Amino acid sequence: MIFATDYFNHIKDELPEFNLKLLLNIEDLNNSIFDEVFTILKPNQQEQYIAFKDSEKAKKYRTERNDQLPYVDFNNLPEIFDDNLLQKIMLYQKDGETRRAIDDSLSEQHKDQIARFESKIYEEEKAKRRALMTDEEKRKEKEWWDNYNTDPTPRFMGNVGEPDTVTSYIIKYGVNPLTREPETIESFNEKYTIDPQTGDPVPKDKNE
Incomplete structure (x- = not known):
């Protein structure tokens, strides 16, 4: 199953700009699934992507992406990542347009390695931060986590084993993670549009 089709x-x-960039990243970074994703598009969307791919905007985006991110061959990943490769992949995961493009190339074992590496870094940073905290700040932090851990409501956790989009969260839980109210995809689409720049949901104008 190719999750990128979701x-x-x-x-x-028409495809929002976010999805056009995502598709460009899939073709560039995770080409083995590109045809399957491209095939599900409507003919006008395929034409839209082909035009976007040849545009100056796409060329600029691709150049900036390649300048900012280290090279990783996501079509030929080793089973075991070393720390250097983990650090590179984490850079790709900081941006939704690249994170979602590479997700299907990562096995469950890969994701487990990434999660453990992220946890290691988090704990190291947490220890450094706590060393600088006052006793009052530590007390407030503990109080916040106690309240958080006793709240049974499902949470929108993104890229830590939970759905990483609002719509996929709704499909899984039947709850809107933004409002924590019951929601269906149909009712969500009636109330929200997707920001073409970020991929985030934006409430529709009530007069629309």
């Missing part, structure tokens, strides 16, 4: 199969009309 980011496209609900779009009825």
